[in-house]
Amino acid sequence: xxxxxxxxxxxxxxxxxxxxxxxxxxxxxSYPGTPSTEIATTLHELAEDYDIYVEWSVNEKVxxxxxxxxxxxxxxxxxxxxxxxxxxxxxxxxxxxxxxTGPGGLVIVVCDDPKGxxxxxxxxxxxxxxxxxxxxxxxxxxxxxKDIVPYALNLSQKYQVPVVIRSTTRLSHSRGLVxxxxxxxxxxxxxxxxxxxxxxxxxxLKHRDLLKKMEQIKETFGESLWNTIxxxxxxxxxxxxxxxxxxxxxxxxxxxxxxxxxxxxxxTTYPLPxxxxxxxxxxxxRVLFSEEVxxxxxxxxxxxxxxxxxxxxxxxxRTGAIPAYGEMSTDIMREAIARLKKIKFNKIEQTDxxxxxxxxxxxxxxxxHRNFYWAVRKVRKRVKDKLVVAGDxxxxxxxVFYDRAMTTMQAMGSGxxxxxxxxxxxxxxxxxxxxxxxxxxxxxxxCIPGLINxxxxxxxxxxxxxxxxxxxxTGFQTHPGAIHQESNLNxxxxxxxxxxxxxxFFARSDASNxxxxxxxxxxxxxxxxxxxxxxxxxCRLEVARREPAIEGISFRIDNNLCxxxxxxICVQDFACPAINWxxxxxxxxxxxxLCVKCGACVTVCPHDAIKEEKIE
Amino acid sequence: xxxxxxxxxxxxxxQGNLVCGRVLAxxxxxxxxxxxxxxxxxxxxxxxxxxxxxxxxxxDWAPLIPKGEVDILLGLEPLEALRAASxxxxxxxxxxxxxxxxxTVASTGKxxxxxxxxxxxxxxxxxxxxxxxxxxxxxxxxxxxxxxLNSFFLGAMGALDESPLSLEVIxxxxxxxxxxxxxxxxxxxxxxxxxxxx
Numbered sequence: 001x002x003x004x005x006x007x008x009x010x011x012x013x014x015x016x017x018x019x020x021x022x023x024x025x026x027x028x029x030s031y032p033g034t035p036s037t038e039i040a041t042t043l044h045e046l047a048e049d050y051d052i053y054v055e056w057s058v059n060e061k062v063x064x065x066x067x068x069x070x071x072x073x074x075x076x077x078x079x080x081x082x083x084x085x086x087x088x089x090x091x092x093x094x095x096x097x098x099x100x101t102g103p104g105g106l107v108i109v110v111c112d113d114p115k116g117x118x119x120x121x122x123x124x125x126x127x128x129x130x131x132x133x134x135x136x137x138x139x140x141x142x143x144x145x146k147d148i149v150p151y152a153l154n155l156s157q158k159y160q161v162p163v164v165i166r167s168t169t170r171l172s173h174s175r176g177l178v179x180x181x182x183x184x185x186x187x188x189x190x191x192x193x194x195x196x197x198x199x200x201x202x203x204x205l206k207h208r209d210l211l212k213k214m215e216q217i218k219e220t221f222g223e224s225l226w227n228t229i230x231x232x233x234x235x236x237x238x239x240x241x242x243x244x245x246x247x248x249x250x251x252x253x254x255x256x257x258x259x260x261x262x263x264x265x266x267x268t269t270y271p272l273p274x275x276x277x278x279x280x281x282x283x284x285x286r287v288l289f290s291e292e293v294x295x296x297x298x299x300x301x302x303x304x305x306x307x308x309x310x311x312x313x314x315x316x317x318r319t320g321a322i323p324a325y326g327e328m329s330t331d332i333m334r335e336a337i338a339r340l341k342k343i344k345f346n347k348i349e350q351t352d353x354x355x356x357x358x359x360x361x362x363x364x365x366x367x368x369h370r371n372f373y374w375a376v377r378k379v380r381k382r383v384k385d386k387l388v389v390a391g392d393x394x395x396x397x398x399x400v401f402y403d404r405a406m407t408t409m410q411a412m413g414s415g416x417x418x419x420x421x422x423x424x425x426x427x428x429x430x431x432x433x434x435x436x437x438x439x440x441x442x443x444x445x446x447c448i449p450g451l452i453n454x455x456x457x458x459x460x461x462x463x464x465x466x467x468x469x470x471x472x473x474t475g476f477q478t479h480p481g482a483i484h485q486e487s488n489l490n491x492x493x494x495x496x497x498x499x500x501x502x503x504x505f506f507a508r509s510d511a512s513n514x515x516x517x518x519x520x521x522x523x524x525x526x527x528x529x530x531x532x533x534x535x536x537x538x539c540r541l542e543v544a545r546r547e548p549a550i551e552g553i554s555f556r557i558d559n560n561l562c563x564x565x566x567x568x569i570c571v572q573d574f575a576c577p578a579i580n581w582x583x584x585x586x587x588x589x590x591x592x593x594l595c596v597k598c599g600a601c602v603t604v605c606p607h608d609a610i611k612e613e614k615i616e
Numbered sequence: 617x618x619x620x621x622x623x624x625x626x627x628x629x630x631q632g633n634l635v636c637g638r639v640l641a642x643x644x645x646x647x648x649x650x651x652x653x654x655x656x657x658x659x660x661x662x663x664x665x666x667x668x669x670x671x672x673x674x675x676d677w678a679p680l681i682p683k684g685e686v687d688i689l690l691g692l693e694p695l696e697a698l699r700a701a702s703x704x705x706x707x708x709x710x711x712x713x714x715x716x717x718x719x720t721v722a723s724t725g726k727x728x729x730x731x732x733x734x735x736x737x738x739x740x741x742x743x744x745x746x747x748x749x750x751x752x753x754x755x756x757x758x759x760x761x762x763x764x765l766n767s768f769f770l771g772a773m774g775a776l777d778e779s780p781l782s783l784e785v786i787x788x789x790x791x792x793x794x795x796x797x798x799x800x801x802x803x804x805x806x807x808x809x810x811x812x813x814x
Contacts, residue, residue: 176650591719
């Protein structure tokens, strides 16, 4: 956050974190996940200054449960998470809504990732607000992202329901000017819990009570100044926007100089502010919806419109005027408005793309995950391709781009779960050796039940844990097994947990030794029963943060031994970013500025052409 | 100045796109204008393409530059400059592009041949109003390393007649991040020289 006299440049996520402080929040629990991570990171950094409690929980469900505990005890709480994290927390959420959140207040922030820039899907998490019958707020500017948090907390305290704030990647990860507000003096302390914080034996009556609260909240939203009302007198096309799509809509109107176009921007999107929407609908001939990702507001407005005498013409994701998938942009809005208003504009089409070769994501130079997948490739050959790898979520998910190293990759912890099923199929003639892969943070997040299931049911599989002792993908957050722990935290070792489950075979090995890794993986997968390999792995980015670069040695390729174009194993198959194909010389070269001197490539070259050298 | 004025920074993860965005946003505030900076940094740590959209205006604009609306494109890497230009460049785009390649990695089991610089610049020329090719490698290697390419490019951009931000404000905001004595300031000054020699 950068200071000026009046305003500060903040990302949407930093603004939400600042809003949490201005709301007087005392408790934050989160699990890292793009694009939500920076909210809890920012609060973490400020925790001491403002005497608040912030934790990286083991997963989003635990995070929401800890935050609910705080709220029940009168401590205002916030729980930020990414879209897919909401799925993990949803079992608890769909009970908490009925039980109520107690006196503290609980704000859930969910950051969706349209187009899946850093996610395995592009889900619209707003449906959870509808499923749980709880209020939903969608800030559309950086200022609103900050200011909405105190409002959300107040709402939660007043009605004792969890309140959801929803952002998307482009709001969370872009920056603009925000005017700060004051941070209030603390007016709460932890108290004993109320009685009856459960839903049995009459959950339907709790549901009835929740619906009553939502009716009242709907009235409040119907007069809410958070929503921006169209001001033009004569409206041909009314755009109903929410979230960052508001800015795309405004800019599209500006670029097209479209007349008689105005915007109703909704921040209080669920329950829909009926009065405001109705008042705007009766003034418009045509309505165009602008939102990410699903037609959430669109569908609610459509069902509200049946109460009107004259229903306007609706255009949106339901009619194909706007794509019902992917990210919104000014370009999409410009095209949709231009089509409706019959305005011509110069469309820029992508040209000359034949030389645009892709730049695929890959493992960092020296990443030991590459060594593991290299071993998988070797072992796959040895077992004549009778091998399946059930993957998981983390940096090592990049294995999907690395040859055919990973066969499946869905949700946190689903690798061991899927493998646990595959490991039962020999009775039906399934012949492949089954491997499941997970990282250390993912192990704690969601793998333990799957592993216990595999043990209990006697599944025949090999579970490989790539343990680099940090949450590398999202920026090195602490997890229970992380090597660097703050002084108040207790380390929980993966090895102890795995051994307690008593697999049929357990080995711990070093992922930086490729020849040993290949043999260990091969000898392990051909054994019967539940096998677990714990591989001590290295995140080079984490190492670079803490240790100086290795000096005094260098790696080079001996061109007399290198078979050049006839081989290409180091460049094409092993594919470390520090090995480049020099097309003018017709040989591979090691890029000194990228090489981390791990030496992994030395054993990969079948011609002993890669040499370690001492340098003065 | 056009409202908004749009600067797009294209590079590869690790080249310092984010710092470019930070510096230009601060410089915008120092100029009494409002910045909006949109980053795609999901892939930045893994050697992927990275884009930073900088909108400079009297009011706040959307976090992504619309297609064809780029005023200045800073191409920290030739192929990435072309990738960005092919989507975002238009009739008023001035592109400053580095001629130092960052090779792509063949992780799908076959080498994709990096196109020749001549072909890249030829395509860029077709897509943009003007292109300025800069060779920063020798200068920056002498000063320290190619890591300062972003500071070099900020100087090169500030020295353009078309720059909406003065060299003074860009210098001030760069200094506030790196400090007065940083080699980044030397790289910045070298960038100014490079544009003036063009």
